[in-house]
Structures are given as C-alpha cells and as structure tokens.
Amino acid sequence: MALQFTTSYMTDSLALMTYYKQLGERAITQVADAQLFQPLDDESNSIVTIVRHMSGNMKSRWTDFLTSDGEKPWRDRDAEFSPASLTRELLMQAWNEGWACVFQALEGLTDADLGRTITIRGEAHSVLQAIGRQLTHYAYHVGQIVMLAKHFQGPAWKKLSIPRGQSTEFNAKVMAGELSQR
Numbered sequence: 001m002a003l004q005f006t007t008s009y010m011t012d013s014l015a016l017m018t019y020y021k022q023l024g025e026r027a028i029t030q031v032a033d034a035q036l037f038q039p040l041d042d043e044s045n046s047i048v049t050i051v052r053h054m055s056g057n058m059k060s061r062w063t064d065f066l067t068s069d070g071e072k073p074w075r076d077r078d079a080e081f082s083p084a085s086l087t088r089e090l091l092m093q094a095w096n097e098g099w100a101c102v103f104q105a106l107e108g109l110t111d112a113d114l115g116r117t118i119t120i121r122g123e124a125h126s127v128l129q130a131i132g133r134q135l136t137h138y139a140y141h142v143g144q145i146v147m148l149a150k151h152f153q154g155p156a157w158k159k160l161s162i163p164r165g166q167s168t169e170f171n172a173k174v175m176a177g178e179l180s181q182r
Contacts, residue, residue: 010111013131017106017138021099024051024142026160027149028095033088035152045081047148050141051095053080058098061120061134062105066113070120070130102138106131 006012028036028047039046045053060075086094114128125133150157 008111009114009128009131010106010109013135014103014106016135017099017102020135020138020142023160024095024145027142027146028092030156030158031149031152035149036088036091038148038152040148040151045144047145048084048086048091049081050144050148051091052084052086053077054138054141055094055098056080057134057137058101061130062101065105065130066116066118066127069122070118071122102134 004011004015006015028051031047036047039049056075056077057080060072061070063072109127114126114131116127117124118127118130119125120130120133146160
C-alpha cells in the first residue's frame with residue numbers, strides 16, 4: 001500500500017480498509033479450495049469460518065451505521081462459526097458483500113462525523129471509536145487468513161510484502177523513485 005500523507009482520519013481509514021481487503025484476497029487466492037475449510041486444529045477457525053464471521057460482522061456493524069445498533073437482531077453470530085459447505089465463489093460473494101457494507105458506510109462519512117455517537121450492543125461509541133474498533137478487528141482476522149494461507153502454501157507461498165533479506169534493496173529502490181512503498 002502506497003502511503004498517502006493525510007490528516008483526515010476518514011481518508012486514512014478508507015485506505016487501510018481497502019488495504020486489508022486486498023491483503024486478504026491476495027492470501028485467499030493462493031490456497032486450494034479444500035484448504036479454505038481446513039483449520040490448523042480443533043480449536044482453530046478455517047478461512048471459510050473467518051470470512052463468514054467477518055462478513056456477518058461487517059453487515060451487522062455497517063448497515064444503518066449511524067441510525068441503528070451495530071449488533072442487528074437478524075445476525076446469527078454463532079452460525080458464523082458452525083461448519084458450512086460453500087464454494088469459493090459463494091465465499092467470495094459473502095466477503096465482497098461484507099466489504100461493500102463497510103465502504104458504503106465509510107464513504108458517506110466525513111471527519112466532521114467522527115464525534116457522533118453510535119451504539120454497538122447497546123454501548124455508546126463515537127464514530128471514531130467504532131471505526132478504530134472495526135479496523136483492528138478486520139486486521140486481526142485478515143492476519144489469521146494470511147497466516148493460514150502461508151502455512152498451507154509452504155514454500156509455494158507468494159510474498160505479500162517485502163521478502164526476507166530484501167529490505168535494504170527495496171528501500172534503496174523506493175528512495176531512488178523506482179518503486180512506490182507497499
């Protein structure tokens with residue numbers, strides 16, 4: 001992700017949400033369909049489970065973001081963690097539907113909205129707090145997706161950032177204007 005200097009929390013939040021969406025997608029594309037359902041152990045979640053949870057959370061939190069509680073009565077959080085048989089296409093549809101809710105809500109906000117009050121599970125949050133809470137939640141789960149995908153791919157893993165041992169070379173190219181920062 002190229003760094004864009006900004007003093008706008010909204011601009012930065014949108015850029016970071018876009019980055020984490022793309023990072024998750026770049027990891028998911030590297031795994032075989034069967035690996036989407038494979039947890040590391042009985043207490044871990046699979047990529048499918050993580051995506052279903054993220055999508056459910058996104059739809060609940062960001063639908064009518066400013067006007068209704070972020071924990072919608074129609075959300076069945078427990079079902080997000082139950083076994084599911086989905087195709088890759090349906091999984092990615094759920095992923096994209098969740099992110100669409102995020103971006104639709106965020107794109108309608110300005111920095112002037114950051115002090116407004118919303119509720120999540122009946123608790124008051126500023127818009128600023130709610131965005132930060134969700135941004136860190138999504139980064140946490142995208143990190144899990146990346147870790148699982150990297151584990152399953154082993155030596156075939158295609159790096160999503162600067163490969164080990166290449167920081168100095170990468171930094172020199174950025175400073176020379178040959179590359180943009182990721």
